[in-house]
Amino acid sequence: DTEVTQTPKHLVMGMTNKKSLKCEQHMGHRAMYWYKQKAKKPPELMFVYSYEKLSINESVPSRFSPECPNSSLLNLHLHALQPEDSALYLCASSPQPGTSFQFFGPGTRLTVL
Amino acid sequence: GIQVEQSPPDLILQEGANSTLRCNFSDSVNNLQWFHQNPWGQLINLFYIPSGTKQNGRLSATTVATERYSLLYISSSQTTDSGVYFCAAVIQGGSEKLVFGKGTKLTVNP
Numbered sequence: 001d002t003e004v005t006q007t008p009k010h011l012v013m014g015m016t017n018k019k020s021l022k023c024e025q026h027m028g029h030r031a032m033y034w035y036k037q038k039a040k041k042p043p044e045l046m047f048v049y050s051y052e053k054l055s056i057n058e059s060v061p062s063r064f065s066p067e068c069p070n071s072s073l074l075n076l077h078l079h080a081l082q083p084e085d086s087a088l089y090l091c092a093s094s095p096q097p098g099t100s101f102q103f104f105g106p107g108t109r110l111t112v113l
Numbered sequence: 114g115i116q117v118e119q120s121p122p123d124l125i126l127q128e129g130a131n132s133t134l135r136c137n138f139s140d141s142v143n144n145l146q147w148f149h150q151n152p153w154g155q156l157i158n159l160f161y162i163p164s165g166t167k168q169n170g171r172l173s174a175t176t177v178a179t180e181r182y183s184l185l186y187i188s189s190s191q192t193t194d195s196g197v198y199f200c201a202a203v204i205q206g207g208s209e210k211l212v213f214g215k216g217t218k219l220t221v222n223p
Contacts, residue, residue: 031209042199042213043156056210088154098143098209104156 004105006091012111015081021108023074023091031097032074034066035090037107043090049074050097081112115140115204119214126190126221134185134217136200144203144211145176147185151196159185159198190221 004025013019023032031050035043048056049068063085065077074091091105116139126132138145147159160167160174162183167174171190176183187194197216203209 033211037154042201042216044213045210048209050209058210090154090156092211098203100144101146101158101161102144102211103158104148107154107156109154 004091004093004103006089006105006108008108009106010109010111012113013078013081014113015083017081018077018079020078021076021089021091021110023076023105024072025093025103026072027093027095027103028071029093029095029103030071031094031100032068033092033094033102034074034076035092035104037088037090039087047076048097055097078110081110083112086110086112114210115142115202115212117200117202117212117214119198119200119217121217122215123218124220126219128190128192128221128223130190130221131186131188132190132219134187134198134200134219136183136185136202136214138181138183138200138202140181141178141205142181142202143205144201145183146201146211147174147183148199148201149194149196150199150216156199187219190219192221192223195219195221 034046037043047066067075088107090107092102094100094102149157164178173186201213
């Protein structure tokens, strides 16, 4: 298995909803990442987990809450989002943090109404 | 932090033409990757190339680390090559943050 999977593919939520995005990889990678991408912009890093511990939080608002239950799984919990949070959310993994190749999942396209 | 700059921002080609995309970076890097983002948003890995030259079919890439640039060559372009091409780098001695350039939007017309 050489891919990163993300669910759901699309998500529409209201500003009072709580939802979660899920990312999974079975390549034995020890670093996992969340990125946010707005239209016509490059991906921007949100969080990095190295060996299942949060190592980088790019000053992301607390309405985004990451979780890494095990080395294969990464979640992003969403609560009280704003319409401007609508974006493509990309998950990635790499064998080791920092120096190695990052593999990206297909993304979840989120719309906040 | 590291700056990653791509040129040109937009490129329009006729099918069959060749092209060169450029990526300049401001610091020494451990990791330099090229991606193709298709119209559905999927980021497809093209090359992991912190230095040297690699080829994969009609695509090839060269990174000259000492001069802090990388080039992506597309030969005999096809309409399916359309999309946005990103380069991204991880700074040497820094954090594990992958910093993206703003991308080159390629349109290949039939």
